[in-house]
Amino acid sequence: xxxxxxxxxxxxxxxxxxxxxxxxxxxxxxxxxxxxxxxxxxxxxxxxxxxxxxxxxxxxxxxxxxxxxxxxxxxxxxxxxxxxxxxxxxxxxxxxxxxxxxxxxxxxxxxxxxxxxxxxxxxxxxxxxxxxxxxxxxxxxxxxxxxxxxxxxxxxxxxxxxxxxxxxxxxxxxxxxxxxxxxxxxxxxxxxxxxxxxxxxxxxxxxxxxxxxxxxxxxxxxxxxxxxxxxxxxxxxxxxxxxxxxxxxxxxxxxxxxxxxxxxxxxxxxxxxxxxxxxxxxxxxxxxxxxxxxxxxxxxxxxxxxxxxxxxxxxxxxxxxxxxxxxxxxxxxxxxxxxxxxxxxxxxxxxxxxxxxxxxxxxxxxxxxxxxxxxxxxxxxxxx
Amino acid sequence: xxxxxxxxxxxxxxxxxxxxxxxxxxxxxxxxxxxxxxxxxxxxxxxxxxxxxxxxxxxxxxxxxxxxxxxxxxxxxxxxxxxxxxxxxxxxxxxxxxxxxxxxxxxxxxxxxxxxxxxxxxxxxxxxxxxxxxxxxxxxxxxxxxxxxxxxxxxxxxxxxxxxxxxxxxxxxxxxxxxxxxxxxxxxxxxxxxxxxxxxxxxxxxxxxxxxxxxxxxxxxxxxxxxxxxxxxxxxxxxxxxxxxxxxxxxxxxxxxxxxxxxxxxxxxxxxxxxxxxxxxxxxxxxxxxxxxxxxxxxxxxxxxxxxxxxxxxxxxxxxxxxxxxxxxxxxxxxxxxxxxxxxxxxxxxxxxxxxxxxxxxxxxxxxxxxxxxxxxxxxxxxx
Numbered sequence: 001x002x003x004x005x006x007x008x009x010x011x012x013x014x015x016x017x018x019x020x021x022x023x024x025x026x027x028x029x030x031x032x033x034x035x036x037x038x039x040x041x042x043x044x045x046x047x048x049x050x051x052x053x054x055x056x057x058x059x060x061x062x063x064x065x066x067x068x069x070x071x072x073x074x075x076x077x078x079x080x081x082x083x084x085x086x087x088x089x090x091x092x093x094x095x096x097x098x099x100x101x102x103x104x105x106x107x108x109x110x111x112x113x114x115x116x117x118x119x120x121x122x123x124x125x126x127x128x129x130x131x132x133x134x135x136x137x138x139x140x141x142x143x144x145x146x147x148x149x150x151x152x153x154x155x156x157x158x159x160x161x162x163x164x165x166x167x168x169x170x171x172x173x174x175x176x177x178x179x180x181x182x183x184x185x186x187x188x189x190x191x192x193x194x195x196x197x198x199x200x201x202x203x204x205x206x207x208x209x210x211x212x213x214x215x216x217x218x219x220x221x222x223x224x225x226x227x228x229x230x231x232x233x234x235x236x237x238x239x240x241x242x243x244x245x246x247x248x249x250x251x252x253x254x255x256x257x258x259x260x261x262x263x264x265x266x267x268x269x270x271x272x273x274x275x276x277x278x279x280x281x282x283x284x285x286x287x288x289x290x291x292x293x294x295x296x297x298x299x300x301x302x303x304x305x306x307x308x309x310x311x312x313x314x315x316x317x318x319x320x321x322x323x324x325x326x327x328x329x330x331x332x333x334x335x336x337x338x339x340x341x342x343x344x345x346x347x348x349x350x351x352x353x354x355x356x357x358x359x360x361x362x363x364x365x366x367x368x369x370x371x372x373x374x375x376x377x378x379x380x381x382x383x384x
Numbered sequence: 385x386x387x388x389x390x391x392x393x394x395x396x397x398x399x400x401x402x403x404x405x406x407x408x409x410x411x412x413x414x415x416x417x418x419x420x421x422x423x424x425x426x427x428x429x430x431x432x433x434x435x436x437x438x439x440x441x442x443x444x445x446x447x448x449x450x451x452x453x454x455x456x457x458x459x460x461x462x463x464x465x466x467x468x469x470x471x472x473x474x475x476x477x478x479x480x481x482x483x484x485x486x487x488x489x490x491x492x493x494x495x496x497x498x499x500x501x502x503x504x505x506x507x508x509x510x511x512x513x514x515x516x517x518x519x520x521x522x523x524x525x526x527x528x529x530x531x532x533x534x535x536x537x538x539x540x541x542x543x544x545x546x547x548x549x550x551x552x553x554x555x556x557x558x559x560x561x562x563x564x565x566x567x568x569x570x571x572x573x574x575x576x577x578x579x580x581x582x583x584x585x586x587x588x589x590x591x592x593x594x595x596x597x598x599x600x601x602x603x604x605x606x607x608x609x610x611x612x613x614x615x616x617x618x619x620x621x622x623x624x625x626x627x628x629x630x631x632x633x634x635x636x637x638x639x640x641x642x643x644x645x646x647x648x649x650x651x652x653x654x655x656x657x658x659x660x661x662x663x664x665x666x667x668x669x670x671x672x673x674x675x676x677x678x679x680x681x682x683x684x685x686x687x688x689x690x691x692x693x694x695x696x697x698x699x700x701x702x703x704x705x706x707x708x709x710x711x712x713x714x715x716x717x718x719x720x721x722x723x724x725x726x727x728x729x730x731x732x733x734x735x736x737x738x739x740x741x742x743x744x745x746x747x748x749x750x751x752x753x754x755x756x757x758x759x760x761x762x763x764x765x766x767x768x
Contacts, residue, residue, distance in 0.1 A: 052438055060436065076476075093477065102476075130445065132443070
């Protein structure tokens with residue numbers, strides 16, 4: 001079967017935006033068409049990753065609106081929701097559309113518009129993605145993160161500062177990302193002195209609420225070669241669920257969906273953790289970066305914090321993680337985040353990452369839905 | 385490429401149900417596992433077609449909840465929304481998952497829970513799937529239907545009764561469908577004397593608001609043969625958009641999405657309209673059955689009504705349409721409807737349609753999103 005290539009990528013400025021969801025989707029979509037050098041009429045499938053435009057803005061059918069706005073008719077359209085990993089699910093759906101032969105040119109646009117709602121309203125929608133036996137008793141995603149962090153620190157004798165260093169590292173990377181919500185450094189003391197949200201985690205251990213959109217253009221490799229010789233291939237991709245009731249998991253520090261989707265993506269690509277040169281992980285909460293590093297085999301269980309402490313995951317380290325700034329600094333517009341991870345890896349592998357550029361031939365994205373309720377891992381490689 | 389087979393099908397009773405969305409999805413999902421003779425652990429991908437569980441019930445992440453409820457972990461999950469054609473989009477997504485090699489066993493479950501909301505609340509959500517330039521001025525789906533019906537009747541000199549006969553035929557078919565919301569006959573006079581909704585259309589020209597769920601099990605044909613020799617293959621499938629602003633269309637009686645998706649599905653299958661033995665069309669409004677019959681080539685433009693008048697589309701006619709009862713009598717739980725169309729064609733092609741059984745080797749489903757804003761056409765054939 002022919003490999004699936006990515007020939008274009010774009011993202012809007014993430015942050016507090018005045019535009020509504022349709023405008024944000026169109027902005028990234030049009031930019032991606034331009035970046036890929038593809039005419040809108042060439043799009044055969046158009047996928048929109050978006051969790052909750054209906055809940056946030058009272059507008060549904062946004063994929064059909066996008067086809068209209070960018071002139072892509074009669075492209076087939078579909079909206080894809082996998083909660084906070086909708087973007088990764090979108091990459092998987094777009095990959096399937098090309099790999100199955102259904103489409104020779106698929107545009108994926110992920111986006112969310114959230115900041116016009118209060119934090120309470122936004123978190124109410126997000127809480128509803130978990131099982132009611134938990135969220136209706138107040139056990140929401142931030143409290144899972146707090147309990148997991150406490151357990152991790154005590155069990156593995158990890159210093160509290162190591163979590164703060166994740167936030168600080170990602171903020172430092174975000175300074176050089178013109179699309180990041182926060183282009184400012186945050187030092188470890190600032191994290192440690194910020195208000196408590198879910199003990200031991202504090203405000204700066206959490207990603208913000210964000211508006212924004214990101215896009216990728218996928219096609220068969222033979223079609224890619226007609227457009228460019230600077231493209232990326234998806235060599236491995238897989239997704240997997242873990243228990244929907246989070247407290248049913250045997251080990252709170254093991255995210256089964258990360259492990260399973262990572263193994264699937266490694267197997268498909270013929271790669272292993274040692275081959276990954278750069279990774280975008282889903283740092284919705286700082287503790288999640290540790291759990292994904294361990295689930296994906298970048299570190300043994302209970303030891304990811306050491307790689308953060310010794311600088312291995314910094315931009316000039318052995319395995320740079322979240323060179324984009326991560327969700328922490330770049331922001332987390334739900335449906336856009338997984339797509340934006342792909343945009344960063346695409347730019348790193350094609351040498352378009354400007355001041356964030358690292359030396360990389362193989363990259364990985366891990367997009368986490370809920371508290372690992374469903375996870376998608378994607379491995380991308382620079383075209384040979 | 386290996387063909388994609390359907391080896392199991394199920395649907396819940398459609399109507400006013402007391403269960404919430406997760407229970408409805410699990411009911412159809414478990415029934416489909418049993419019908420297919422497949423263990424839950426064998427499911428690799430699990431797709432949920434659902435437009436608006438968040439808006440209707442304040443619950444999101446229902447695909448992850450379903451994986452939990454039926455014991456399908458660690459299957460990859462995804463929710464698919466294409467408004468009122470979410471079910472057809474789900475068939476397309478599930479087809480892609482198998483055709484791409486990503487999954488060897490995909491369970492698709494479509495469902496919606498709506499009747500606990502008032503008609504006004506439900507129609508507010510549905511209205512939001514069209515373009516705000518139209519619905520915010522009060523031009524919603526029923527009014528499009530009314531205007532289109534008036535135009536069609538006058539332009540093609542069709543009798544008002546021919547629309548009523550669509551409703552009456554589909555209700556007659558629904559009497560023999562134990563899962564239909566309304567298992568009762570409705571005669572032409574009753575339709576013509578029912579309250580006006582959008583002139584010339586009256587209450588019985590419209591489908592109801594419905595709760596329910598339906599499911600299909602898809603796998604490669606070689607895997608299907610391990611389970612059964614009574615299966616169906618998807619020989620053609622395609623989807624296409626039309627203008628998102630409905631009033632921009634050149635001819636209000638031509639649904640471009642129907643024409644384009646139909647042509648794509650015919651081309652892929654090597655079939656034409658003359659090969660279709662039975663069809664499920666999206667009769668959300670009676671006028672839509674005419675427009676799809678014409679868009680799919682079953683009748684010339686302006687002449688579909690004649691085939692209804694002369695009985696050709698009745699169960700014992702030349703081309704039986706909506707043997708299930710259609711959306712009109714069976715009901716229209718948004719995300720379930722397109723899947724339920726597939727369930728009916730599967731049952732017709734495998735000889736499991738009981739009192740509704742017709743003689744058929746090739747069947748077609750046409751699932752319409754919005755007012756033709758996006759349409760999916762699927763052609764299925766009995767395994768040879």
